[in-house]
Amino acid sequence: xxxxxxTITTATTMLADAALHRLLAWTSPSYPVGSxxxxxxxxxxxxxxxxxxxxxVTAYVEAVxxxxxxxxxxxxxxxxxxxxxxxxxFDALSELAAAFRGSSETALESRQQGGSFLSVTxxxxxxxxxxxxxxRNGDHPMAHATVMALACAVHAIPLEPALxxxxxxxxANLVSAGVRLVPLxxxxxxxxxxxxxxxxxxxxEKALVTPLEDLGTxxxxxxxxxxxxETLYTRLFRS
Numbered sequence: 095x096x097x098x099x100x101t102i103t104t105a106t107t108m109l110a111d112a113a114l115h116r117l118l119a120w121t122s123p124s125y126p127v128g129s130x131x132x133x134x135x136x137x138x139x140x141x142x143x144x145x146x147x148x149x150x151v152t153a154y155v156e157a158v159x160x161x162x163x164x165x166x167x168x169x170x171x172x173x174x175x176x177x178x179x180x181x182x183x184f185d186a187l188s189e190l191a192a193a194f195r196g197s198s199e200t201a202l203e204s205r206q207q208g209g210s211f212l213s214v215t216x217x218x219x220x221x222x223x224x225x226x227x228x229x230r231n232g233d234h235p236m237a238h239a240t241v242m243a244l245a246c247a248v249h250a251i252p253l254e255p256a257l258x259x260x261x262x263x264x265x266a267n268l269v270s271a272g273v274r275l276v277p278l279x280x281x282x283x284x285x286x287x288x289x290x291x292x293x294x295x296x297x298x299e300k301a302l303v304t305p306l307e308d309l310g311t312x313x314x315x316x317x318x319x320x321x322x323x324e325t326l327y328t329r330l331f332r333s
Contacts, residue, residue, distance in 0.1 A: 113251045116219060120211070120242060121263035123270065127210040127238065129263075132203040133271040133331035134158055135319030140275040141326060142319075148282035151272035152289045154316075155265050159290070159297050162313035164264050166194050167204075167239035168301035169309050171260055174240040178223070178247030184240075185230060191237035196311065197320040199333035207238035215245050223248040257298050265290045271331060 119125060136154055139145040145154060158164040170191045177183035192208070195201035216224045227244060239260065246256040266287060273283040311317070323333060 113249065114255075116249055117246070117251050117256060117259045119219075120215070120245065121259040123263075123267065125211075126214055127207040129207055129267045130270065131331060132207075132267070132333040133275065133323075134163060134200060134203065134268055134333055135197075135316055135323055136268060136271050137275055137329060137331045138319040138323045138326065140272070142322075145272065146276060148272075148278055148286045151269060151276065151278065152286040154272070155268045155286070155290055156293050157313050157316060158268060159261060159265060160293065162311050162316040163195065163200055163204075164261070165297070165301070166309060166311060167191075167237070167264070168257065168261060168297060169304045169306070170194065170237065171239045171243045171257055172253065172301050172304075173306060174243035175247045175253050175256065178244050181226070181230065184227070184244065188227075188231065188236055188240045189234070190306075191240045192235040194237075194309075196317040197324070197333075199323055200320050201235075203333040204237045204239070205235040208236040208241045211238055211245075212236065212241045215241075219245065219249065221245070221248045254298070254302070257301065258294060261294045261298055262291075265294065275330065 123130060136145065136151070139150075139154060145151060155164075159168070170187060174184060174187045174191070177187055192201075192205060195204060212224065212228060216228065224245060227241075242260060243256070246253070269283050269286045269290070272278060272286070273280065278286075320333060323329065323331075
């Protein structure tokens with residue numbers, strides 16, 4: 095009996111470790127999806143002189159997560175995860191997520207990363223469900239949030255840590271863009287991330303219970319910044 099108990103405990107621990115490793119890999123800035131090339135309109139706000147400090151970057155990123163495109167992604171991530179084993183429901187959510195953007199550049203941001211994530215993950219972390227989605231989806235655009243939600247669900251990464259990982263990765267990428275654009279020091283970037291870490295739990299908690307019919311944005315300045323980015327004379331970022 096002791097031997098059986100030890101074996102079960104070890105297997106469970108190994109499964110948790112594997113899931114954690116996948117989540118850390120997929121949310122790492124080194125995962126080759128091209129996230130470092132996008133600023134989600136932040137470059138426009140810096141160019142306009144509205145973003146000049148770490149506090150400004152923090153407020154901008156929190157708005158993205160709580161009221162803008164990051165909020166849309168968080169809610170769709172939750173619903174896509176829960177629909178991962180229902181092909182028809184998941185495909186409908188994937189289509190909605192790919193279209194749920196306020197500008198062509200933020201659509202590119204989501205879709206390009208979604209396609210890259212699926213391609214890399216099918217090779218490095220293969221699963222039949224990812225192959226099946228790729229076969230069904232064809233050349234249709236796909237959102238990064240829903241593709242990662244699918245991968246997390248089929249690879250047994252629990253929803254809540256997966257969602258927190260997604261939100262943290264979004265915040266970290268935008269803070270990194272702010273550090274390069276303003277520019278800020280690396281310590282300022284970490285202070286911004288630390289401040290955002292206090293906001294993310296409440297955003298995640300709300301996303302877990304938000305129905306699709308209540309989904310929407312309330313951040314017009316972010317949308318306008320993204321639209322204006324398309325006409326900047328010089329740009330470092332693609333959004």
